[in-house]
Amino acid sequence: MKDLKAVWIMTKLFTLRFFRDKIALFFTLVFPLIFLVIFGFIFGGNDSPSFKVALINKSDTEFSKTFIEETKKGEVFKFTETDFDSAKEKLGRGEFDAILELPESFGILNENQHPSGKLITYYDPGDEQLSASFNAVLQGVLDRINAEFVRVEKPLTQESKPIQTANLTRFDYTLAGLLGFSILGLGIFSMSEGFTVDKKTGALRRMRVAPIRAWQLIMATALNRIFVGMISVAFLFIAALLIFDFNMRGDYFNFTLFTIIGTVCIFGFGMAIAGWAKDANQAAPLTQILTLPMMFLSGIFFPTFLMPGWLQNITQFVPLTPIVDGLRMILTEGKTLLDLGPQLAVIGVWTLVIYFIAFRVFRWE
Amino acid sequence: MTEAILEVRGLTKKYGKKTTVKGIDFDVQKGEVFGILGPNGAGKTTTLEMIEALRPIDGGTATLDGIDVSQNPHHIKEIIGVQLQSTNFFNQLTLVELLTMFGGMYHRTVHPYKLLEMVNLKDKAKSTVDTLSGGQRQRFSVASALVNKPKVLFLDEPTTGLDPQARRNLWELVQTIQKTGITIVLTTHYMEEAQLLCDRVAIMDNGKIIALDTPNNLIKALLKKGFKKKAEVQQADLEDVFIDLTGKDLRE
Numbered sequence: 341m342k343d344l345k346a347v348w349i350m351t352k353l354f355t356l357r358f359f360r361d362k363i364a365l366f367f368t369l370v371f372p373l374i375f376l377v378i379f380g381f382i383f384g385g386n387d388s389p390s391f392k393v394a395l396i397n398k399s400d401t402e403f404s405k406t407f408i409e410e411t412k413k414g415e416v417f418k419f420t421e422t423d424f425d426s427a428k429e430k431l432g433r434g435e436f437d438a439i440l441e442l443p444e445s446f447g448i449l450n451e452n453q454h455p456s457g458k459l460i461t462y463y464d465p466g467d468e469q470l471s472a473s474f475n476a477v478l479q480g481v482l483d484r485i486n487a488e489f490v491r492v493e494k495p496l497t498q499e500s501k502p503i504q505t506a507n508l509t510r511f512d513y514t515l516a517g518l519l520g521f522s523i524l525g526l527g528i529f530s531m532s533e534g535f536t537v538d539k540k541t542g543a544l545r546r547m548r549v550a551p552i553r554a555w556q557l558i559m560a561t562a563l564n565r566i567f568v569g570m571i572s573v574a575f576l577f578i579a580a581l582l583i584f585d586f587n588m589r590g591d592y593f594n595f596t597l598f599t600i601i602g603t604v605c606i607f608g609f610g611m612a613i614a615g616w617a618k619d620a621n622q623a624a625p626l627t628q629i630l631t632l633p634m635m636f637l638s639g640i641f642f643p644t645f646l647m648p649g650w651l652q653n654i655t656q657f658v659p660l661t662p663i664v665d666g667l668r669m670i671l672t673e674g675k676t677l678l679d680l681g682p683q684l685a686v687i688g689v690w691t692l693v694i695y696f697i698a699f700r701v702f703r704w705e
Numbered sequence: 706m707t708e709a710i711l712e713v714r715g716l717t718k719k720y721g722k723k724t725t726v727k728g729i730d731f732d733v734q735k736g737e738v739f740g741i742l743g744p745n746g747a748g749k750t751t752t753l754e755m756i757e758a759l760r761p762i763d764g765g766t767a768t769l770d771g772i773d774v775s776q777n778p779h780h781i782k783e784i785i786g787v788q789l790q791s792t793n794f795f796n797q798l799t800l801v802e803l804l805t806m807f808g809g810m811y812h813r814t815v816h817p818y819k820l821l822e823m824v825n826l827k828d829k830a831k832s833t834v835d836t837l838s839g840g841q842r843q844r845f846s847v848a849s850a851l852v853n854k855p856k857v858l859f860l861d862e863p864t865t866g867l868d869p870q871a872r873r874n875l876w877e878l879v880q881t882i883q884k885t886g887i888t889i890v891l892t893t894h895y896m897e898e899a900q901l902l903c904d905r906v907a908i909m910d911n912g913k914i915i916a917l918d919t920p921n922n923l924i925k926a927l928l929k930k931g932f933k934k935k936a937e938v939q940q941a942d943l944e945d946v947f948i949d950l951t952g953k954d955l956r957e
Contacts (some may be wrong), residue, residue: 342812345809345812346810346812349809350806350809350810352794353802353806353809355806356797356798356802357797357798358794358797360797360798361797380869420918443717538795541793542789542792543793543794543795545789545792546789546792546793546794546849549757549759549782550807550810550811550813550853551779551810552810553779561774584923656909663838
C-alpha cells in the first residue's frame with residue numbers, strides 16, 4: 341500500500357515533468373495532430389469526380405457565357421481557358437482530362453428561338469474510360485438544359501441511390517489507424533527516448549539510491565504514459581470530430597477502456613527497450629526493428645485485406661493489429677469489448693509476454 | 706563514541722579477474738565523521754556503493770545498524786542518505802518538487818522548505834536544478850539525501866570541482882549535519898578537508914586500507930618516524946591569500 345502511494349507521487353511528478361518538456365509535448369500532442377490533418381485530407385476527401393478541362397471558347401453568344409458560368413458552379417468541371425495547341429500538349433501530359441470546344445455558332449438561336457449548337461470534345465484515346473465518364477457527365481448537363489427548353493414526356497426514368505453499408509467515409513476508416521499510430525509513437529518512440537536520457541544523466545541512478553523497486557518506477561512511468569496517451573488520443577479525437585466531421589458509432593466507455601488496454605500493451609514494448617538499453621545508440625535499432633513491422637503490417641497505412649493470405653495470417657498476431665482492428669470496430673461499427681474477444685486475447689498474451697521481458701531486462705544504469 | 710553503527714569485514718569487489726576492493730575491514734562509530742581518503746582508482750567509490758546497496762558485494766560483509774547489507778538491501782536504503790559522486794536530477798522539476806518526490810519514495814512527508822533552509826537554498830525553492838551553480842547543486846544533492854532523516858549519510862567527493870568559497874560553505878554544512886546526530890561517511894582527496902572535518906580517516910590505496918586512525922594520530926606517527934617537511938612551513942598558503950582577498954562569502 342505504501343509502495344503504491346510512492347508510485348502515485350512519482351506518477352504525479354513524472355506527469356508534471358512531462359508537461360514542462362516542450363519537445364515531448366510537441367511530439368506527443370502536436371505531431372500526431374499534424375499527421376491526422378495531413379492523412380485526413382489525403383484519405384478523407386469526398387469521392388465525387390471532377391474533371392480538369394481545357395476550354396476553347398470561340399463563341400461570343402450570350403448563351404455560351406451563361407453556359408460556362410452555370411457549368412462552373414457545379415464544381416464538376418474545372419475550366420482553364422486556353423488555345424488548342426497548348427491544350428493538346430497538356431492533354432498528352434495528363435494535365436487536362438479533356439478539351440472542350442465551343443464553336444463560333446454555339447448558342448445561336450434556332451428557328452424555335454432556342455439556343456442551339458454542338459459542343460466538340462477532344463480526348464486522349466489512351467484514356468477511354470475517363471473520356472467516357474466525362475462525356476456522360478457532360479451529356480447529363482446538356483440534357484438538363486435541353487429539358488428546360490423542350491418539354492418531353494419521359495415515361496421511363498431511373499434513379500440511383502448510394503447505399504454504403506455503414507455509411508463510412510474513408511476518414512472514418514482511417515482514424516483508427518491514426519490513433520494506433522499515435523499510441524505506437526507514445527508507447528515506443530518517446531519512451532525509448534526519455535528513459536535512455538535519464539540513464540545517461542544519472543537521474544535514474546539517483547532514484548535508485550532510494551528504497552524503490554523497478555516495478556514501482558515502471559508502474560509510475562506506465563501510469564504517466566497512459567494519462568498522457570489519453571490526452572493525446574482525446575486531442576486527435578476532438579480534431580477528427582471538428583475538422584473531419586467524424587461519425588462516432590461506438591460508446592465512449594468502451595473506446596476509452598480499449599485505448600487504455602492498447603496503450604498498456606504497446607508501452608510494454610517501449611519499456612522493455614528503454615529498460616534494457618544503456619543508451620540511445622542501443623535503443624534506436626531495436627526501436628526500428630520493433631516498430632517498422634508494426635507500422636506496415638498492422639493496417640495503419642495499408643489495409644491488411646490487400647495483403648496476400650499467408651501475410652494476413654501473420655499480421656493478425658502483430659501486437660498493434662488487434663489494437664487498430666479493435667479501435668476500428670468500436671469506432672465505426674459500435675462494437676463493445678464483449679465483441680472483441682479474439683483481439684483482447686492477442687493483446688493480453690502480448691502484454692503478459694512483454695512485461696515479463698521488460699521486468700527481466702530492466703537496468704538502472 | 707563506542708558504539709559502531711557500521712561494521713565492514715573482509716569487503717571485496719571483483720570485476721572479472723581484477724579485484725578492486727581487497728577484503729577491507731573498518732568500523733564507523735555512531736555520530737562521527739569518517740573519511741575514506743585515497744588517490745583516484747583506490748576503490749573508495751566502489752566501497753561506498755557496496756555499503757549503500759548499489760553494487761553487489763562479492764565477498765565479506767557490511768552491517769549497518771545491525772542490518773546485513775547484502776541480506777536486506779532494501780531496508781538499508783531506507784535508513785541511509787546518499788550523495789553520489791556524479792549525480793543529476795530531472796531538469797523540469799523544481800527543487801521543492803524533487804524533494805517531495807524523493808520523500809514520497811521513502812514514504813515520508815517532507816518539509817522541503819526546512820531542508821532547503823538548512824542547505825541555504827530557500828530562495829531557489831522554485832528553480833530547477835539546471836539553474837544552480839556547482840556548489841548549490843552539491844548542497845541540493847545533500848538536502849535530497851536528508852529527506853528520510855538517515856542514520857548514516859554517505860558523501861562521495863562532495864567538494865570536488867567547487868571553488869574555495871563553496872567548499873568552505875559545504876564544510877560548514879557537514880558540521881551542522883553532524884551536530885544533528887547523523888553519522889557521516891565521506892570520501893575525498895583533499896587532505897585539508899579530511900583534517901578539518903573527519904574524526905577518523907581510513908587511507909585507501911589499490912583496494913586496501915593502509916592506515917586508519919584520527920588525523921592527529923596519523924600525523925604524530927609520521928613525525929615520530931623522523932619526518933620533516935622539505936621547506937620551512939609558512940604560516941599561510943596561497944589558498945589563505947585567495948580567501949583573504951576574495952572573502953569567505955559565497956559567490957553564486
